[in-house]
Amino acid sequence: AQSVTQLDSQVPVFEEAPVELRCNYSSSVSVYLFWYVQYPNQGLQLLLKYLSGSTLVKGINGFEAEFNKSQTSFHLRKPSVHISDTAEYFCAVTPSGGSYIPTFGRGTSLIVHP
């Protein structure tokens, strides 16, 4: 079984500041890793995913994440946030073999202030 821990339930930040949203996972097997964004009253949209290869993954809207196997982390970063980045962000993992059913973290609410 897999588990995902998003260490911060809420991250307030000022516009144009950098941000990092933390994600740690636990798994007895190798995994694929994902970050999703959820805008108010909408479904989840895939930001980026790590399947294999380079540990630095670039996604949409200027976000990137780095897979660190030794620390079992997959932190999400953006060098300069916009007001429009205000949303809920979910980290998720799936086992790399077998079922593709993701396990989600509880989410981090990113609040960008002007």
Added chain:
Amino acid sequence: NAGVMQNPRHLVRRRGQEARLRCSPMKGHSHVYWYRQLPEEGLKFMVYLQKENIIDESGMPKERFSAEFPKEGPSILRIQQVVRGDSAAYFCASSQGARETQYFGPGTRLLVL
């Protein structure tokens, strides 16, 4: 190409009534997944269906909940005799294949009074 469609977007039911949630996958997608999101929690997997077949229902409550994905028409998540604890957002996702990226719908927010 329309995305995943869910309806209704909001549904209010009284305790004991039935709730029917519909999901139309993206065109060309034959795999459908249902998730439930409780307040301030992440999504929890409920059931995975592929046209007319339930592949994995390990996250589905044993009683009152059922899901189907008929050959024609949308996938339906049915909750019988709803209770207040069923109040949540229910999301549907679809994919082209079993291990392909899932695309999510906007969700149905169920409120049980």
